[in-house]
Amino acid sequence: MEVVIVETDREAAVIAADAISRLFRENPSAVLGIATGSSPLGIYDELGRRVTGGELSLADARAFMLDEYVGLPEDHPERYRNVVARDFVAKVDIDRANVHGPDGLAKDVPQACASYEQQIRDAGGIDLQILGLGTDGHIAFNEPGSSLGSRTRIKMLTSQTRSDNARFFDDQVDAVPQHCLTQGLGTISECRHALVVATGRHKAQAVHQVVEGPVTAMWPGSVLQLHPHATIIVDRPAASRLQLASYYEEIQRGKPAWQGL
Template identity: 60%
Template sequence: MEVVITSGAQESARLAADAVEQLLARKPDAVLGLATGSTPLPTYDELVRRHEAGQVSFARARGFTLDEYIGLPADHPQRYRNVIDRELVGRVDFASDAVTGPDGLAEDLQAAAEAYERAIAAAGGVDLQILGIGTNGHIAFNEPGSSLASRTRVQPLAPQTRTDNARFFEDDVEAVPRLCFTQGLGTIMEARHLVLIATGEGKAAAVQQLVEGPVSARWPATVMQHHPHATVLLDEAAASRLELADYYREAYAAKPEWQGI
């Protein structure tokens, strides 16, 4: 796992966008894993800026979202399919059917979860997966206690997650769905490159566990310690509890530029 402590959200966004741009330059039909929430938004804005400048094209790329609320109406602004369309897909040149998300309105939820797994596999797997982390250590909606080998499934949301996400629902926690689809930890770990971004002091405890804690279902993101190509981009506040922060800074400063992230 490579830990990069940046000057802030904009530098993290630039580095994450660099990884996406470089991937698409060498593999224009790459498969991207797209996270929602507030953390990836600066990265998506940076990718849109580069697309508008002619630096990057998504015309041959495909995308899969990480998760989806179950039961939100198709036109609900917080339905994750609508969020990713609004924040990225509709602002660049993805083909009309190139980005897929779990069907939160499916009649047979188990069948929909299994179909989503098959769709990712049929696309050849995810080349680069963008991730955030929850205050309780979840990635996607894999809440504490999730199996480290879990696959796409229906997941009840933890009270902390619903409270954290209430800000997207006019601060009404009761409006936040109780169930979701999520890619499993085992599914996420099959992506060839994981890029996790965390900002703010509120994420510092989860980041400390992610980077320096034991691998445990109590903090699901810690499974990333077993990934062969995982990058963690942190601002100073999110990195504030790391015991080895000085080493991570030195290691990144000494890294050859040609390696990228």
């Protein structure tokens, strides 16, 4: 896993957007995995700036969401399909019809999950997956204890995750749904490039465990240690518990400019 330590959220967003821009210059119809939450917002803003400025186009892109709440009505502002439409689609030139997500209102949940897996396979897999990192080490909604080989499925959210997400529901924990549909750790692990962004001191323990701890279901994001092309971009507060921080910085200083992320 490549660790990139930055000074600001803005720098993290620019570096991530550089990787995405490079991907779409090489393959305009590439498949992007998109995340919700606070971590990717700066990335979407930077991608939007580049699209508006004519530096980048996502017109031929396809995108797949990581997860969706179960049971939120179609018009709920925190339904992830609506969040993605607001925070990502509205800022770039992607065709909304090419943005896909799991069906949180499906009557047959197992079939909906299997169909979503097939959609990803039919698209040729995800080229670059944007990921956030929960304070308990979860990626997507794969909570601690999730199988490292899991596929898209229904999950019950932990109290910690519901508490973390209450800020999107007027700080009312009870308003946060208890269940979600989420890509599994096995599904995520099949992307060609996993790109994690984590900032803030409250993420420091999770960053340390995911990067330097054992590969374990107790810290689900640690599965990315086994990924052939995984990058985590962190600011200094989030990197504050990394034992090898100075080594990671030395690697970045000596990295060939042509290599990119």
